[in-house]
Each structure stands twice: as C-alpha cells, then as structure tokens.
Amino acid sequence: MGWNSWNKFACNVSEQLIRQQANAMVASGMKDAGYRYIVIDDCWQKSRDADGNIVADPERFPSGIKALADYVHSKGLKFGLYSDAGVLTCGGRPGSAGHEFQDARQYAKWGVDYLKYDWCNTGPRNAEAAYTIMAKALRESGRDIVLSICEWGDNHPERWAQPVGHLWRTTGDIFDAWQGKEKWSHGMTDILDLQAELWRYSEPNAWNDPDMLEVGNGGMTTTEYESHFSLWAMLAAPLIAGNDLSKMDADTRRILTNADVIAVDQDPLGRQARRIWKEGDLEIWARPLKGGEQAVVLFNRGKAPATMKVGWDQLNLPEGLTADAKDLWNKQVSKGLRGSYAGTVAPHGVIMLRITPVP
Ligand code: GLA
Secondary structure: OEEEOHHHHOOOOOHHHHHHHHHHHHHOOHHHHOOOEEEOOOOOEEEEOOOOOEEEOOOOOOOOHHHHHHHHHHOOOEEEEEEEOOOEOOOOOEOOOOOHHHHHHHHHHHOOOEEEEEOOOOOOOOHHHHHHHHHHHHHHOOOOOEEEEOOOOOOOHHHOHHHHOOEEEOOOEEOOOOOOEOOOEEOHHHHHHOOHHHHHHOEOOEEEEOOOOOOOOOOOOHHHHHHHHHHHHHOOOOOEEOOOHHHOOHHHHHHHOOHHHHHHHOOOOOOOOEEEEEEOOEEEEEEEOHHHOEEEEEEEOOOOOEEEEEEHHHHOOOOOOEEEEEEOOOOOEEEEEEOEEEEEEOOOOEEEEEEEEOO
16 A cells, blocks of 8 residues: 555645645644655666766756655655666656666665566566566565566566566556546556456465555546545555545545545455446456455446345355344445345446445
C-alpha cells in the first residue's frame, strides 16, 4: 500500500511535492489506514555523471534524493523510485540498461525501499532476463528493496515474475475513466476484465498488479470510485493511491481509508477473487479469506439499479449454513442469513460483503 506520483502529476515531480504528499499521507489518516510507500515515478532523473552514476534533476530535487528519502523515513514511511530496463525511460530520462548494479548500489545508499522498473525502449531485450538482472542487483545491494515489475503484461509475467519481483503489472496503463480503450491504456472496467483469468498466479509476496488507483482524480463518480476500490481489494491488488493526498475531499478519504475494504485486500490468505457469475451487466466476484470467511462483490455495470442475489452454493458453502454478512460500505450487518444474500445494487455500483459463517 502506498502512493505514486504518476497518475496525478506525471512528469511534474519535485522534492516539495514529495514532502507534501508524505506529510499528507500522515495527516490524512492514510498512514494509519496502512499506506506506507511514497514512490516517485518517472522524470526525477536528469543525466549520468562522468562515472555513469544516475543524477537527479538538480532543479526539481536540489536537496538530493538521499535527503528526500531521509525525510520520508522520518515520517515513518517508506521511499520508492522508478527506473526502466531500457536505455531511456518512457519519459525519455536515462534508464538502467547496462547500469543495473551501479544503480542498485546507488538506490541502497540513498535509502530506497521500492523500485518500479518499467519497460520502455528495451529493444530486443528479453523481459524475464532483464528483470532477473535487476532483481539480482537489488539483492546484492545489501538493502531490502521491493521490485515492482512494469512490463504491462506483455510477456506473460504471471508465468515467470514470481520469484523475480514482488508485484507485476498485468496490463497497459489505467486512465481515470469508468470504461474505454486507447492505444496503451484502459479505463477501470477494461482493466478489471483483463484480471479475471489471472487469479491463480497471485499469492503473498507475488502479486498481480492491475495498476494504480485513480480514486479521487475526478474522472469517475463517487459510486464508480467505490466500485474501483472494492474491486481492486478483491483482486488483492497493491493499493497504490494516485491522487493528490494534500487535497482529498471527504469521499476520497472515506473510500481510500475504508478499513473493512482494506482488510479484504490485505487478507493474510492472499487469494485473488474470481468472477464466479456473470449475466449481462451483472457479476459476482468472490474471494476466500482466512478462517473460512469470504468476501463477495455484487457488481452492477448497468445504468439502472439491479436486485442481485448470491447463493451459498455459488460460494461453495453448505446450503443449510447460517452466516452473517457485513456490508463493507454502509456497515450494516445482516445476521443469521440462510442460503443466500440479496440486495439492490446501484448503477455502476457494488455491494461488498464480508460473509462470516455462524458456528
Ligand atoms: C509507463 C508506465 C506508467 C508510468 C509511465 C512513466 O507508461 O506503465 O505506469 O510509469 O510509464 O513514464
């Protein structure tokens, strides 16, 4: 769980921005909710010096990366950077190709805890080999650094990225819309559809990454952002906020810090949800939780409210079982349910439930 600069700020990064976001992560309650990593995405780099060392943009980061990492750490947070396996990053800054060990040593000296490693300008490189080199470089750096693989699902990372990295992007970039497809990017529900078959590849320390959150960036309604956040939690996705933490409205904060939804995302079993039923615009996603509980999302992609029902048989629970179901958004608990749960789901909305069998 953390925050990354890209979705909201793109190349417009600076040390003031990063300090401000770190402050806001603490002040807003995001840190208390479990968010830890502050990650600077592309465009913090400028050049390489005569020895080949990577140099941060001196105008945007005049105090240097080490001082910034120290500042983030002083807030009880972790610090992340971005690089690329190519000669240049996607934003045209120096990449790490041929400098992997040198860069990893530099990151360790600076106090970096997380590296997002992108895939632009990599020419004929083999992805598994390229990411394995950086993984080795990070391990040999002497510092514990999370490796976030970002090759957009192009080379079936689900087949090799565990144990190379800790998380891997499964698609091109998300954009802040309910739906849609552009050349390299997709709206929220289009990204969701690309995750449905990947459930078997995700496990603790090795996560499918359906890309960062757009909650709070303005392109979707509050209901749609609740759906986005619920579904990402069902996917056991890394929850990387991508909004301006210093300017969150009440709904954005309420969504991003919903402790019940976060608990589903972070469930120790680490199992990704499966889409267990779909008919037209209506679908049901379910994921087993530790201790025999289940998380269920009733999802309505349609334009009208829909009455939906999930039966215990669909969840592989005994039909005679009595269970309580907590609605994780309105916090109401339906007690002593037998056989099924039914409710009315708002257009573009979800009902997200935690189902607890009663002994
Ligand atoms: C790629 C990645 C994005 C972001 C940009 C930065 O598109 O997929 O998440 O890091 O590069 O240029």
